[in-house]
Amino acid sequence: MYKKHAKGGYKKACGAVARRIAIALYYIHKRNEPFSYNRYNFFRMEVIDVPLEEMGFNVRINNALLANNLTSSKAIVDSFVTGAIHRLRGIVKKAVIEIDSWIRSNKIKVKEQKA
Numbered sequence: 001m002y003k004k005h006a007k008g009g010y011k012k013a014c015g016a017v018a019r020r021i022a023i024a025l026y027y028i029h030k031r032n033e034p035f036s037y038n039r040y041n042f043f044r045m046e047v048i049d050v051p052l053e054e055m056g057f058n059v060r061i062n063n064a065l066l067a068n069n070l071t072s073s074k075a076i077v078d079s080f081v082t083g084a085i086h087r088l089r090g091i092v093k094k095a096v097i098e099i100d101s102w103i104r105s106n107k108i109k110v111k112e113q114k115a
Helices: 009-031 059-067 073-082 093-106
Strands: none
Touching: 059 093, 073 093
16 A cells, blocks of 8 residues: 555655544543444445356456355455455466456445434
């Protein structure tokens, strides 16, 4: 992420992460409750659940995903969010970009749960 910015990208990325941690800690102390990931949905993505064949990727990406047992959109998104997709065999940068664009175009807005 930090390599996208020509100047100060690393510092901007560190500042963004520090800000998110500070906000989480502020609300934990304000509410006097233990931290829970249930209300923190920064990395939670909901997409339509379709089989791999209906996602519209080219043959090379389909074969690479099938070889790594990723056969549905939910499994692909979970792998993408955790960062595991970048380490899979046969998945190159171009494939990751295509998967990212598919996720962005098929993402479902998740309403925040009220406690």
